[in-house]
Amino acid sequence: MQSKRRILLIIGGGIAAYKCLDLIRRLRERGFSVRAIMTKAAEQFVTPLAVGAISNERVFTELFNLDDEREIGHIRLARDCDLIVVAPATADLLAKMAHGQANDLATSVLLATDKPVLAAPAMNPRMWLNPATQRNVAQLKADGISFIGPAVGEMAERGEAGPGRLAEVPVLIDAIERRLAPRDTAAMPLAGRHVLITSGPTHEPIDPVRYLANRSSGKQGFALAAAARSLGANVTLIAGPVALPDPAGVTVVRIETAAEMLDAVTQALPADVAIFAAAVADWRIAKPKSEKLKKSAGSEPPALKLAENPDILKTIGHRSKDRPRLVVGFAAETENVVANAQKKLKSKAADWIVANDVSPETGIMGGDRNTVHIVTRDGVEHWSDMHKTDVAEKLMVRVAIHLGQQSADIA
Numbered sequence: 001m002q003s004k005r006r007i008l009l010i011i012g013g014g015i016a017a018y019k020c021l022d023l024i025r026r027l028r029e030r031g032f033s034v035r036a037i038m039t040k041a042a043e044q045f046v047t048p049l050a051v052g053a054i055s056n057e058r059v060f061t062e063l064f065n066l067d068d069e070r071e072i073g074h075i076r077l078a079r080d081c082d083l084i085v086v087a088p089a090t091a092d093l094l095a096k097m098a099h100g101q102a103n104d105l106a107t108s109v110l111l112a113t114d115k116p117v118l119a120a121p122a123m124n125p126r127m128w129l130n131p132a133t134q135r136n137v138a139q140l141k142a143d144g145i146s147f148i149g150p151a152v153g154e155m156a157e158r159g160e161a162g163p164g165r166l167a168e169v170p171v172l173i174d175a176i177e178r179r180l181a182p183r184d185t186a187a188m189p190l191a192g193r194h195v196l197i198t199s200g201p202t203h204e205p206i207d208p209v210r211y212l213a214n215r216s217s218g219k220q221g222f223a224l225a226a227a228a229r230s231l232g233a234n235v236t237l238i239a240g241p242v243a244l245p246d247p248a249g250v251t252v253v254r255i256e257t258a259a260e261m262l263d264a265v266t267q268a269l270p271a272d273v274a275i276f277a278a279a280v281a282d283w284r285i286a287k288p289k290s291e292k293l294k295k296s297a298g299s300e301p302p303a304l305k306l307a308e309n310p311d312i313l314k315t316i317g318h319r320s321k322d323r324p325r326l327v328v329g330f331a332a333e334t335e336n337v338v339a340n341a342q343k344k345l346k347s348k349a350a351d352w353i354v355a356n357d358v359s360p361e362t363g364i365m366g367g368d369r370n371t372v373h374i375v376t377r378d379g380v381e382h383w384s385d386m387h388k389t390d391v392a393e394k395l396m397v398r399v400a401i402h403l404g405q406q407s408a409d410i411a
């Protein structure tokens with residue numbers, strides 16, 4: 001049996017520190033042992049008592065504590081583990097690490113260790129984007145420290161949003177697992193492949209508060225991203241506005257409009273595979289208003305003039321430079337599902353089209369299940385009704401087989 005993997009968790013002083021309790025619990029469920037060091041600032045957010053109770057281990061806080069030093073010196077603390085995780089890694093902690101300071105237990109251990117270190121930053125977006133923090137991060141990366149996050153989203157401070165949230169616990173755990181077992185993923189069928197996936201609807205602004213949208217939930221695209229990741233791929237998921245958390249181990253780029261999605265897709269190239277599962281709005285408002293449209297008594301409702309959005313799948317399908325080896329589109333149809341998909345295969349220069357019937361009675365749009373038909377130049381495969389996660393897994397296995405066959409043909 002594999003011996004317990006040992007994590008030394010260094011908890012920095014930020015509001016996200018409370019998430020460490022859940023992180024410790026989940027790590028222990030997976031068979032890790034977790035020993036924690038807390039900075040003075042961290043103790044303002046969670047108590048050593050709570051961390052000790054959840055980890056079932058002694059919590060270390062003081063550098064100059066004779067009892068602690070007699071029991072386990074800070075040098076041994078730094079070495080008696082398989083991985084050091086710094087979460088939340090605050091701007092201050094990163095600055096100290098980058099400059100080799102050692103004026104408390106956390107920083108002394110980080111300076112004294114010979115173990116790999118994974119930092120999960122969490123701070124206000126302006127602090128994260130500040131050139132000083134970015135310099136420190138670049139230095140730490142050059143020194144071999146790995147990073148996970150920060151995630152993009154709402155901050156604890158009202159009205160603040162941007163990059164700075166602590167990565168979600170499943171994402172942290174995935175990063176920890178990968179940092180500890182990098183060899184495992186190398187044997188996976190999609191190891192070393194970059195898979196690009198679009199997902200969700202797009203929102204096309206009418207004015208600062210209103211937008212055009214559709215009912216896409218993003219579930220199928222997010223399931224595809226998770227399935228590709230579980231087969232070892234490097235995955236970039238470009239997602240419109242949906243209420244789904246980032247899949248673990250996946251690079252997620254959140255956008256709103258079709259134009260932003262096209263930009264993000266182009267920037268993410270090159271990729272081995274691109275799967276366009278997003279329900280991109282065909283039209284946007286030609287000239288969105290910069291002020292909120294007002295209704296006034298007796299006047300006509302405003303006419304909304306539409307302009308056509310770029311077709312992202314078609315643009316990438318027809319690309320001569322950097323075209324992914326496999327381009328897969330989705331076709332949501334309400335009639336003549338397969339015939340329409342065959343037309344799209346040609347017009348959009350896709351390699352495969354995954355077609356489904358989204359008539360309201362099917363419940364597919366927004367639902368958990370899907371019935372798809374895989375249309376390729378060689379024919380059509382009809383798959384039975386299944387959960388969207390099963391569709392995702394089956395499709396990614398098919399992708400892996402296809403790439404494997406292509407590589408064999410090239411060799």
Ligand code: C5P
Binds near residue numbers: 198279
């Ligand atoms: O033409 P239709 O919207 O049915 O095509 C669906 C396929 O095209 C999907 O793969 C969708 O992600 C993609 N698409 C796109 N950009 C658009 C419209 C559709 O990438 N503007």
